[in-house]
Amino acid sequence: MTLNQIKMAIYSIIVTNYYGFKLTKINNSIDRKKIRIDYANKILGKLNIKVKVINEDKIPKDGQYLLTSNHRTIIDPLIVELATQNSTIFGHWIAKKELYNSVFFGKFTRNGGTILLDREALQMSDFFKDIKVCVKEGNSIYIFPEGTRNKTDSPIAEFKEGAQIIAIKNRLPILPVFIRSKANDILMDAVKNPKEQRIIEIEIGDLIDYKDRTLSFEEAYKKQFNIVQ
Template sequence: MKIFAKIRGIWATVVIIVLVTFNIFAFLIFPKSYYKKIKIFYTRAILIFLGIKVVTEGKIDKEAKMIIMNHSSFIDIPVIEATYPFDMVWIAKKELFDTPFFGLLLKLPENIRLDRQDKRAIIRLLKEAKEKVKKKTIAIFPEGTRSSKDRLLPFKPGAKVIADKLNLKVQPIVIVCARERFDSKKLELNPGVIKVKYLPSFEAKEEEEWLKNLREEMQKVLDEEKRKLCPKA
């Protein structure tokens, strides 16, 4: 029932705020070399408290330096942080960095800020990404924001520009049923399984229209997997 989903959603929000607070304090206390372990600990704790189980499918390519994911819920980030074995740096819009409290969660581990209003932002973005990719994997939601429907939003060109210019190997990831488990816009929580499906990686330079084709491929996989894992009533 909707009312119970709302109550659970409020519970989830409280849990996330509390654990994020502890996460921020941990970032401030411990050296940066511990950041990946800290993120894994707290994101797994969030999933446990919310009653969410993550199953993975497909092979993770350790040589891929960019991972691209669909985005439908706030829980997408904890799901990836809790299960992806390599350290990563997120690309996020400037407005999120400027958010009180939660902005620290982006700033402290030195994620990459994207200012869409600044015409010179792409130059700084490429420079920073080139430096960060030496030690970390770049993680990006090409839709740019959370989708509230079953269709993926149009992919913004930033991911393609970075991957093409830096000759990165890209691995797509499809996150299945995240919004159905925790709708962070409606604030509804329905515990259950979220699937993280790793698709085959590829070299960005090999195909000119790869971003457009990738969106279509990810949509097809998402539709198929949702029919099995969280079909509409």
């Protein structure tokens, strides 16, 4: 690791756990959203990364949705948080068990507004029950439908069926967003040289009706953003 990489790793661990501790004292969505945005600004600001939102006017000012995004890098949730910061929408992220147990992300993940996804669980009834509770409380759900980070050369990896099931079970319109920039490459470059400002573009799509079966969710998502594979 280079000196800049070591410095950034130490800074990120300190800041992430600091905000994770702050979140332990918060029990409402409005303040959680503020802290998540503040945290995203701190980390991306340190990296000198700006988020440019394409079609920001398509983000609803309020309501409940299943927000879906492609996923290539660990900073994708921060990009989404800043893209939606001017809306009152607050979403619980679907988070895998590894993040809950992480020394780095654990405290923040557990307290920041998330729903645990345990892929090793024998049945998923508790997972869907937790989602139902969050939605009844007036919150949205945020998910990466690819299931994990896309490390292929394709613009997006194959979608898991879980996202569409969540939308249908909870009657949530789907709000698709697409991080157009190669965020992982930008992140790696920024860690090496944070003095140079970099921009990540994220595009907002039109709402997709959860009842619309004309196309599969993956096909509808690709059509929204003209993704050809």
